[in-house]
Amino acid sequence: MRTIGSKRIRLLLLAAIAAALATAGAVVWWQQQQKVDISNVVMNAGGATFPLPQVIAWVEQFRKERGTVINYKGMGSGAGQAQFFDGTLDFACSDPPLKTSDWEKYRGKVLQIPWLMGAVVITYNIPEIGNHSLRLTPEVIARIYKGEIAYWDDPSIKSLNPEIADKLPHKEIIAVYRSDSSGTTEVFTTFLNKAAPDVWPKQLVGKVVDWPVAKLGRAVGGQGNPGVMQAVRANPYSIGYVEWNYAIEQKTPMAAIRNAAGKFVLPSNEGIAAAAASAKLPSSPLDNFDGVTAAVVYTPGENAYPISSFTFIILWSSYEDKLKAIALSEFLTWVANEGYRNVVPGYAAPPENVKQLLLEAARILKGG
Amino acid sequence: MSAPVGEMLSEKDKIFYFSLLPPALTTLGLLALIVSTIGAKAALVLPQALTILAANVWDPENERYGLLAPVLGTLVVASIAGAVSLALGLPLTLAVAELLRGRLGSVLQTLLEMASAFPTVVIGLWSARYLAPFLSENVMKPLYSSFGFIPTFSCRPLGGYSLLTAGLAIGFSVVPYTASIMIESYRLIPSTYREACYGIGATRYETARILVSLARPAIAGSVLLGVARAMGETTIAAMTVGNAMNISACLFEPSYTVPALIAAQFGNANLYRYAEPVLYLAALVVLALALALSAVGFKLVSGWRVRIVG
Numbered sequence: 001m002r003t004i005g006s007k008r009i010r011l012l013l014l015a016a017i018a019a020a021l022a023t024a025g026a027v028v029w030w031q032q033q034q035k036v037d038i039s040n041v042v043m044n045a046g047g048a049t050f051p052l053p054q055v056i057a058w059v060e061q062f063r064k065e066r067g068t069v070i071n072y073k074g075m076g077s078g079a080g081q082a083q084f085f086d087g088t089l090d091f092a093c094s095d096p097p098l099k100t101s102d103w104e105k106y107r108g109k110v111l112q113i114p115w116l117m118g119a120v121v122i123t124y125n126i127p128e129i130g131n132h133s134l135r136l137t138p139e140v141i142a143r144i145y146k147g148e149i150a151y152w153d154d155p156s157i158k159s160l161n162p163e164i165a166d167k168l169p170h171k172e173i174i175a176v177y178r179s180d181s182s183g184t185t186e187v188f189t190t191f192l193n194k195a196a197p198d199v200w201p202k203q204l205v206g207k208v209v210d211w212p213v214a215k216l217g218r219a220v221g222g223q224g225n226p227g228v229m230q231a232v233r234a235n236p237y238s239i240g241y242v243e244w245n246y247a248i249e250q251k252t253p254m255a256a257i258r259n260a261a262g263k264f265v266l267p268s269n270e271g272i273a274a275a276a277a278s279a280k281l282p283s284s285p286l287d288n289f290d291g292v293t294a295a296v297v298y299t300p301g302e303n304a305y306p307i308s309s310f311t312f313i314i315l316w317s318s319y320e321d322k323l324k325a326i327a328l329s330e331f332l333t334w335v336a337n338e339g340y341r342n343v344v345p346g347y348a349a350p351p352e353n354v355k356q357l358l359l360e361a362a363r364i365l366k367g368g
Numbered sequence: 369m370s371a372p373v374g375e376m377l378s379e380k381d382k383i384f385y386f387s388l389l390p391p392a393l394t395t396l397g398l399l400a401l402i403v404s405t406i407g408a409k410a411a412l413v414l415p416q417a418l419t420i421l422a423a424n425v426w427d428p429e430n431e432r433y434g435l436l437a438p439v440l441g442t443l444v445v446a447s448i449a450g451a452v453s454l455a456l457g458l459p460l461t462l463a464v465a466e467l468l469r470g471r472l473g474s475v476l477q478t479l480l481e482m483a484s485a486f487p488t489v490v491i492g493l494w495s496a497r498y499l500a501p502f503l504s505e506n507v508m509k510p511l512y513s514s515f516g517f518i519p520t521f522s523c524r525p526l527g528g529y530s531l532l533t534a535g536l537a538i539g540f541s542v543v544p545y546t547a548s549i550m551i552e553s554y555r556l557i558p559s560t561y562r563e564a565c566y567g568i569g570a571t572r573y574e575t576a577r578i579l580v581s582l583a584r585p586a587i588a589g590s591v592l593l594g595v596a597r598a599m600g601e602t603t604i605a606a607m608t609v610g611n612a613m614n615i616s617a618c619l620f621e622p623s624y625t626v627p628a629l630i631a632a633q634f635g636n637a638n639l640y641r642y643a644e645p646v647l648y649l650a651a652l653v654v655l656a657l658a659l660a661l662s663a664v665g666f667k668l669v670s671g672w673r674v675r676i677v678g
Contacts, residue, residue, distance in 0.1 A: 078636035174526045179611035179628075181428070181636030206429030207636060214612040215424075217621035220529045221611030223632060234501060235527030 038327040039067025046073035047080020047093035049224070050183060050243055051116050051311045054344045055093060061342070062334055068327045077183050078207075084314055090324060091315040095183025096207075097289035098314065111285040111317050111361045114292060114310035115335065117276060117348040119244040119267040120188050121307070122255040125232050126152060128167045130253070133266065135160045137258040138195030138298070138306070144239060145175050145192070146199060147213035152237060169237070172218060176231045176240035179221030181207040187309040188241045191297040195260070195306060241307075245346020259306040260298050271305030272348040278304065281353055285361040286317065310350070317364050329365035332358045406655065410648035417649060426613050426633070428640040435650050437613045441531060441623040442599055442654060445609065448535025448619070449542050449598035454591045456539070457547040458580070461587075464547075465554045466576050477551065484544035492607035495537035500528030500608055508532065508620045523618035529610035532619040537608050538601045546594035549669060553586035554579065556673055582676070589668030596661035599654055602627035626654045 045055075052074040059070040075083070077094035081102075084092035097103075097112050122136060140156050143149040149156060151170055158165040178185045186207045192200035204210070213219040220235065222228040225246040232240040232252070244267045247254055256264040265271050279296040282289060289312065298306045313332075319325040336358040340349035377385060413420060413433075423434025460480070464473050508525035515521045557579055565575040580587070610622020611632055630647050637643035 076635050078639040082638055172524070172526060179606075179632040181633060181639065203427075203430055206427075207639070208426065208428050208633070210425050210427040210432070210613065214614050214622075217523060217612070217614050217616050217618070218526060219610075219612050219614075220527060220622045221632065223606060223611075230496065231527070231529065234496060235529070238527065 038323065038330055041067075041323055041327040042069045042071070043090040043324060043327065044071050044073075044088065045091045045093070046071075046075050046083060046089050047314075048077045048095045048183060048311055049074035050095055050118060051093050051347070053245060054116055054347050057342065057344055058335060058339045061339070062331055066327075066330060066334070068331065070331070076181070078181060081314065090319070091313060091328065093311060093313055095293075095309065095311045096186055097292055097312050100288055100290040103288045103290065108286060109317055111315045111364065112289050112312050113285050113332075113357045113361055114281065114289065114350060114354055115313045115358060116311050117272050117296075117308060117350050118311065118346065119272055119305055119308050119348075120184055120191070120241050121244050121247045121267050122239065122241055122257065123229075123232055123247055123252045124239040124255065125236050126169070127236055128169050129164050132164055133253065134255045135258070135264045136255045138192060139199055141257070142192045142196040142199040144173055145177070145211060145213050145219075147175075147216040147218060148199075149173065150218065171237040174235045174238035175211070175213045175219040176228050176235070176238050177211055177214070177219060177221050178224070178228055178241075180223050180227075182224075183207065183309075183311070184225070184241065184243055185209065187293060187297065187307060190294050191307045194294055195298040243346070245344065248346045257306050259302075259304050260300045261302045261304070263302060265303060265305050267305050267307075269343075269348045271303055272308045273351065274301040275299045275304035275306070275308035276310075276348075276351045276354075277301055281357070283353075283357075285357050285364065308348075315361070315365070318367065319365075325365045325367070329362040332362040332365070336362075403655065406648050406651050410645050410652050412645040413642060413649050420646060420649060421653070424613055424615055426629070428633075428637070428643040431640065431642050433642060433646040434613075435626070435629075435646070435653070437615045438624040438626045438629045438650060439653060440615060441609060442625040442627070442657075444531050444619070444623070445535045445538060445605060445625050446595045446598040448532065449539035449601075450591050450595035452536055452539025453542045453546040453594040453598075454587070456543045457550055457590070457594075458587065460543070460547045461550040461554050462576055462580070465551050466572075466579075477548075480544050480547060480551075484548065486541065486544075488541055488601065488603045491537060491541050492604040495533060495604060496529070496607040499537055500530075500533045502528075503530075503533050503536070504528035504620075512620065519617040520619050523616065523620050525620035526622075527610075529608055529622050530620045531609065531623050534605050534609035534625065535619075537604045538598045541601065541604060542594040542598050545597060546590045549590035549593060550583075550587055553590065553669060553673065554583055557582060557676055558678070583672070585668045585672040586676075589665040589672065592661050592665030592668065596658040596665060599658045599661070600627055602631050606631045626650045 052072070055072050059072055063069055077096060080089065080092035081094050083089045098110065103110070122141060124134065137160065140149060140160065150172055152173055153168045153170045158168055161168070189200070189205045189209055193202055193205045211219055220231050222231040225242045228240045228242050229246065229250055229252065232238045254266060256266045258264050275296055278299040278301045281292065292310060296308050296310055315328060336355045343349050420433055421435050421439060424436040425432050425434040464476050468476060504525045504527060511521045512524055561579065561582065562575060565578055570578065605625040606628040609625055609628055611624055611628055612622040614621055614623050616623065630651060633643060634647055637647055
């Protein structure tokens with residue numbers, strides 16, 4: 001038989017349990033908000049291979065200092081974006097920002113920051129001149145990849161390089177390009193289109209393009225930076241484009257390229273910083289960054305390296321796992337304050353306004 | 369005569385027999401699944417299949433596709449590989465099965481079997497780094513300057529990444545496979561034939577000639593099987609063919625093969641609407657060609673074996 005007493009006890013018991021749960025929840029919440037112990041957080045990230053060495057260096061240093069483990073897998077920008085949106089990755093890195101259509105779809109939920117800079121360099125294999133730095137204009141490069149300039153002793157190349165003009169051989173130029181779909185190709189072709197629009201039309205801009213010179217039998221494609229480098233090495237009289245960091249590692253010759261101010265510049269940290277200084281960027285990580293790739297190539301700065309590029313980190317503005325959001329917020333803050341002090345050769349820290357974007361994203365992640 | 373399985377087998381045999389069925393069927397089922405998946409994935413572009421196969425362009429950013437260069441390239445490369453596997457495989461067969469029938473022969477055969485397990489990436493690396501420049505300097509250039517009037521040799525070789533290099537390199541990788549089928553077939557020829565040859569006073573060379581002509585269908589069959597295998601070779605092709613959407617009668621020019629195209633483009637194909645279906649269509653084409661060639665090759669070899677053994 002039930003009595004009034006036992007009913008009351010049950011009620012009391014329920015209330016006690018509810019109170020205990022609420023307290024426990026509050027304590028957990030308070031802990032997460034106040035005491036940021038992020039040493040047990042493990043995150044999966046991946047995407048572009050271009051920033052891989054730098055991301056690995058940062059992630060390793062951050063793990064040593066804070067304990068958070070971030071597993072970054074280089075899989076390409078496209079795969080990174082796809083796996084980020086299907087939930088496999090906690091954050092992604094991508095050379096191009098989100099397309100406007102994708103950004104619209106996730107508007108307000110997704111953060112993008114162009115957190116690292118690099119450059120694409122033009123390399124070549126001309127045994128007669130060895131490591132000598134060639135001077136090239138955007139038009140000449142575009143006409144080589146179009147197949148219009150076929151020989152190294154073409155007057156347009158000779159006149160740019162008078163001191164070695166007699167050494168340039170009458171040999172056919174082999175144009176090397178990336179056979180895989182790549183952000184590097186997008187930066188390179190965006191540059192050609194912006195700097196030499198009469199030679200290089202808009203249709204020839206993208207991660208994969210239908211290379212006119214390939215149809216003439218004077219071009220070969222290589223897989224990734226290593227594939228392009230290998231093809232340039234194996235084929236005397238070839239020309240190719242690779243990431244700057246990769247070219248440094250391989251000690252390959254690099255061309256000085258004429259920038260919008262008319263000056264021939266080699267890739268350098270200062271050159272990249274100068275390129276970024278005159279690039280217009282959105283003011284919030286929640287904004288649309290589509291088109292930023294074009295904004296940073298062939299910029300007017302006097303010392304700007306004309307094929308500079310951004311690479312992006314893409315994250316959610318909030319995470320179900322509060323601890324993850326806090327860890328990411330801490331990571332972004334750490335990169336802005338500490339990470340940029342140790343930049344791997346071949347990369348450049350972005351300008352101050354990007355640092356502010358990182359800190360803004362960190363604030364949004366903390367929910368404040 | 370074969371009796372129904374159930375009547376001949378004991379209870380234990382039955383259990384054993386039926387326990388084998390699931391794994392056996394799984395393999396077949398998986399193959400069927402692969403084919404149907406590829407077909408389903410390609411379905412989106414199947415109505416335009418002919419247009420796509422006749423065009424030569426790879427421009428996913430503007431959603432323009434054409435597979436002519438890689439399909440032709442695959443055929444050319446696989447044919448060269450087939451020629452290589454015949455040119456190298458037949459002498460190898462005679463050496464192992466006819467000349468060196470003692471210890472040396474069996475050592476050679478063991479080596480051959482080991483060679484068929486050679487990782488293709490190693491052959492690819494070696495070919496890209498050493499074979500390509502070597503061929504360019506020592507084979508393509510002389511051929512071009514002496515026989516440049518023949519369309520296949522009519523272009524000045526550039527680097528060495530070309531249809532010819534890919535064909536030869538893939539040919540080398542296929543030789544152990546074709547040669548081992550040839551050797552096996554050659555050894556199946558009953559000794560009565562050999563004895564008959566010696567009986568009419570034929571020399572060893574003449575005997576070998578007669579036996580080879582006797583084995584011709586099996587040799588042709590094994591070459592076809594080799595060609596089918598060469599069509600699907602990916603790593604070596606991607607490293608040596610030049611990966612260029614280029615159609616040329618000249619073997620010294622860079623071009624593409626379907627597996628190389630898939631390897632290069634599949635990673636980011638999901639960024640575009642039609643890139644993936646078109647790649648599946650390309651896979652379907654190569655699959656159909658390779659299956660057809662395998663079927664013919666297999667039929668030739670096994671038909672001949674039944675006939676020769678009697």
